[in-house]
Amino acid sequence: MAMQNMGNPTAISSDFVRQIPSESVSAVPKKKRKRNRYAFMCAVFASMASILLGYEESVMNGGGTIIFIKERFEVSDKEEEILLGMAYIYATIGVVFAGRTSDYIGRRYTMVLAGFIFFFGAFLRSFATNYVSLMLGRFITGLGTGYALVVSPIYIAEVSPSSCRGFFTSLSEVFINLGIMLGYFSKLLFSKLPIHLGWRFMAGFSIFPSMLFIIVALMIPESPRWLVMQGQIGKAKWVLDKTLDSIEEAEGRLADIKEANGIPSGHSSYEIIPLRVSTLDNLTINIWKEMFLHPTPANRHILIVIIGLHFFRQASGMNVVFLFIPEFFKRVGIKSKNNKLLVFVVIVGFIKTIFSLVPTFLLDRIGRRPLLLISVAGKMISLMVLGFGVTKMNHHSNKWDMGLCITSILIDVAFFFIGIGPITWVYGSEILPTKLRAQGLSAGVIVNRVTAGVVTMTFISLSKAITIGGVFFLYAGIAAMAWLFFYVLLPETQGRNLENIEGLFGTSFFLIFWSNFQFML
Template sequence: MAMPGRTSMLWPAPLSAPLSAPSSPSLWDTYNNARDGARDACTADTGVMSGAMLFIEDLKTNDTQVQVLAGILNVCALVGSLTAGCVSDWIGRRLTISLAACIFLAGSALMGLAPNFGTLLAGRCVAGVGVGYALMIAPVYAAEISSTRIRGSVTSLPEICISFGILIGYVANYLLAKLPLVYGWRAMLGLGALPSAVLAVGVLAMPESPRGLVLQGRVEKALAVLRQVCDTAGEADARLAEIKVAAGLADDDATPHERSSVGKGVWREMFLDPTPPVRRILVAAFGIHFFQHLTGIEAVVLYSPRIFKAAGIATRSEILAATIGVGVTKTVLILTAILLVDHVGRRPLYLSSLAGIVVSLTCLGVGLTAVERSAPHHSPTWAVVLSISTVFTFIASFSVGVGPITWAYSSQVYPLRLRAQGASVGVAINRVMNAGVAMTFVSLYKAVTIGGAFFLFAGLAVLAATFFYFLCPETQGRPLEEMEEVFSRGWRARLVGSPSATVELPVRNISADKALP
């Protein structure tokens, strides 16, 4: 019986070259370091767990336990995501990435050695805390260390890493499926410890975020990092001045008293006394996380084996091979989105993505309903083909917009003084929705049929499109320090053309870009 999935194989990239080596440090090194920071968010053992659950037969799990295993990681991710903001302001973005990797390493090892369901569940809980840390800090680090011109692409990299991790998980499932059952699923789950160990050490070779350093009062260190990633000392000084203003610090270096007050009152400003622009930012950033998983992505990725089985694919090897196709599709289309996001803009990609999702989910619901109604007789060929093909078109549609842009958009819009805590709450909302779908999908489709479940997701995707169209303005080409100004226009900001058209920020003119933070 096809069963669900898991969410966290940290898959780091090779270490960046030393900052002084490349001839164009402000672009080359910034991109590489932000990219490797984003690799921390490759918490994608969803692929591994979706296959591993096919083989956890020695533990005699039932459907309820399956749903708990699928969703508990994201419930526990709340602990990590809600504490990661304060921790990252305290110890820095870079060490927080390393901490996330260490926590996930411990969880993976516990799952791989689990002798019973309780230990396996405990490992999932520990890994979930690491996932929460990783998903919060990676986009923030990437946004803070990258230049305006490439920020959209760089902050979308966590999603490609998640997709690559899912793909690696699917491939590992296929290769390890031939092991004896008692070893196969343990190997699938335990192997996540290896890349986590590499990341925990490798991230120490990367520079700290200059914005994070300013929040800690380490202004001179922030200036040193900026001089490594900027072309001229004058540019570094200008960017530092902008960052200090955004952080609410004086023009001179922060004193210990100032350092202790950095971040004071952040939660009050966010939830009790936000300004109108901050209120709009929070609605947009939290809302985009809320709707991401209501499109049904977790149901498709985690439960793709069950969906393929319902569509008529019979053997385990065929099911696992089909899930590899899902992983390949997701990865390739997210790469496409990363190439387009800084040229096309966030809104066109996101809204086009949702249009494809609505059509795909509707067709998937039609196909699965026809297959289900034909049982126990032979399913109509058209329904089988429609069901299988629309799984892939759904994954493609999600991956070209809703997947990467959720992280790119939400990591950029917060004011600096609220960014770490805002990102923490956003990730917490994301994980709650993820867990909600993962822990209820089996019960949902048993109550309303599997086709009916996807009709429901299609309707929710329409709501997501309405929300994004009216409440999320374009941020393409805007420096991080200008986001409050973008949202100060009110909800009608969406009617303004691409900000890059109103700000002197030519995409192809790198020298002009240097004048901006």
């Protein structure tokens, strides 16, 4: 029986996947093969969504267009906090709908939708004439950000072989940093233009990467796990054959996915099986009930971990470093907008990019837990030193204290990107069961965006209330709480199939603590 349904929106793109008869698939020799480039290219193309997120973060932060927007529209400190922070809140709206949308139209077409939303928002923002229209553009780009934050890591986790899932999923963080660097360099490029043009070019430049992302998202195949959920077993088998390390692994993975979705193993791999749930609404309601109202011990444990990961990632204050670098330097004595400040912003972006490469090579070798614990411990120490240095500078400023503060910022950035930055997405996207993955990750990202919004919108006010040094001591205390949370509750998932990870969760806290203690020894 030939695979058809090319008119169906869930059909696999002809650019990347040829429609071939089922007999041809079954005739493929069952032999071990080298890890092919197909899965890697799927992960790279899906990760390109993160360029949009990174560019959006850098182009609107303190080292970007906000300097010129404040001057152009006479924006107050409070309006600046709202403008920067509300984008994270807007993203939660996209996150709420992203899980359901990706379950309905597929992971691939949800990424395409995110690209279109971001394109429209960037276009509208670049032609803003006042503060209100600028906020409208931020609202729309925030929606696109919310969609991309959920669906991209889900897709990458679902097409990745177990042997390199950490590497593939962490690519998103690398591309975020590439987007941030692109934003920094656009700042340097367009800052020479008149104020009324420079910030518009910076804000509108993201139109081009969003167009590129739409094109590449249409080239990749649909997630095999989503195809199985839709009953399109033949297409799922074809994608698994192309993306996994061997034909035997593909067959075993397909059997695991079918079992996880309640599909009898006796069904032909090429038979179209209708969904067991009559409507998407019933499916969504049942999923939310299973997660929040009547969770199994394993699902309750997983949900706590997902929410904790996303909360501590943002509550430890990393966004403050990027969004308020000029405000930070103004408070410690540097008040100009000259090239020295811009050069430092670019150096921070360079550090982010370099250290975000570290986990891509280590996650599948030494595991998630060691990198995560090292990362959070390093952040805690660097934030304490930064708080100490800033407090000293408030009383008596000298070059040594300034050097201490700058070094602490760079070290904090480095520790963030070797662990908690990328691992939040890697770990969160792989521990959820297949049917709960989209909605469960949405819950985590909602916490992520709300926490980021609150941290961003309260930084200036907090720094006035408890001093900027006190704010960094607060973030250091939150990082210490995060280390304890991760040490006690997070088991290692390195090298396990997605369908088998659920078994690691649901045991008592005492047993988890004891097993993790033995692991550290």
